[in-house]
Amino acid sequence: MEYLKRTRSRLWNKDYFQFLIERVWKIKTPVRVLDCGCGYGAVGLQMLPLLPEGSSYTGIDLSEQLITEAENIYKKLGYPAKWIHGDFITYPFIEKYDLVICQCVLRHVDQPFTFLKKMKEAAQDGGLVIAMEPNRETECDSLYIDRLDYGALCSRNGLRKVWKTEFEHQGRDYAVAVRLPHMMKKIGLSHIESRMNDHVQFAFGDARGGEKLSEDLLEINEWNEPLSEADLKARTDYLINHGMNREEAVGFCKNQQKTGENVRMLRENLAYTQLPSMVITFGRKAETVKFGY
Structure with a gap:
């Protein structure tokens, strides 16, 4: 809450x-x-x-x-x-x-x-x-984290297939x-x-209540902690069932894992901008x- x-x-x-x-x-x-x-x-x-x-x-x-x-x-x-x-x-x-x-x-x-x-x-x-x-598309491009690769952060990696599947089979409109x-x-x-x-929204380490801003950023992107093998398999299976092929699903999860590791390393001095x-x-x-x- x-x-x-x-x-x-x-x-x-x-x-x-x-x-x-x-x-x-x-x-x-x-x-x-x-x-x-x-x-x-x-x-x-x-x-x-x-x-x-x-x-x-x-x-x-x-x-x-x-x-x-x-x-x-x-x-x-x-x-x-x-x-x-x-x-x-x-x-x-x-x-x-x-x-x-x-x-x-x-x-x-x-x-x-x-x-x-x-x-x-x-x-x-x-x-x-x-x-x-x-807008889901521009959300992908709206996050910049200082000292991380912006291109990797906003990579879709098959997400459009997931959105398309949600829209066609469920009605959920990205x-x-x-x-x-x-x-x-x-x-x-x-x-x-x-x-x-x-x-x-922007934060520079501890400025502007940066600790809570940073922790919330980690939570909403599920970067708080490393994924277990069971969680990784469940996510991969979900993405495959929603339109990605296995290569795309594995690549997406690996990219999320790597980003999470990098963000956790910066945790105490995390600086970012988000629209x-x-x-x-x-x-x-x-x-x-x-x-x-």
Whole structure:
């Protein structure tokens, strides 16, 4: 939980989120926000202090643990919030919302198009549907670690085959971030725009809380410790079952092992730069035309 809170809190520059709310989305009056796949309410913690007074926030998530944590956090802060423990796709929403938002969700669900359509259904006429997603391809190029080979860090080594297999057989879309404007057009949203998050994360050894930044980098890439033979075999088999040939799978795992060894050697003085590659795409649900007789 602490790891999740630290990493989510580093995704944004506060002034950029304020810019989106005030200058891009032009939110001047209180709004009702629905956060789809809310986790512990990270998006709400960013938004609520910046939204007009009287705004409300509702979060829905499959994880009971995350919903419980969200309730505890928001109670302590005194933020107005409502929590739903359930499946967003099947939940029967009655209320409609001014802003329907998700962050780092569509990349991980099996049917992102279905999820996006449900987001539109939950929006009121004229409401905004907002999806914030990292692009998997640019994620591969976004990490630089000083004293390591940048080319090795951003090597794909057959990953595109894995992504293609996930997409074709599971529906999990590695490129959902760059497809989102087109998906929003297909479901009938208007005034569609995309932006890029301007946050860049960097650490120089112990500077800027470097120890936690470095440890989190190791954890998210699973470089904390050497792989056991059993773990190595399981990963290799997984990659082969998801589209790589054996040579590609073995090469990918060996590259990860070597990178992990090098990073652990630099652990105490690890210096790196990373871009979240977060694409913010939004569109507006059209007003329903009513005819009177």
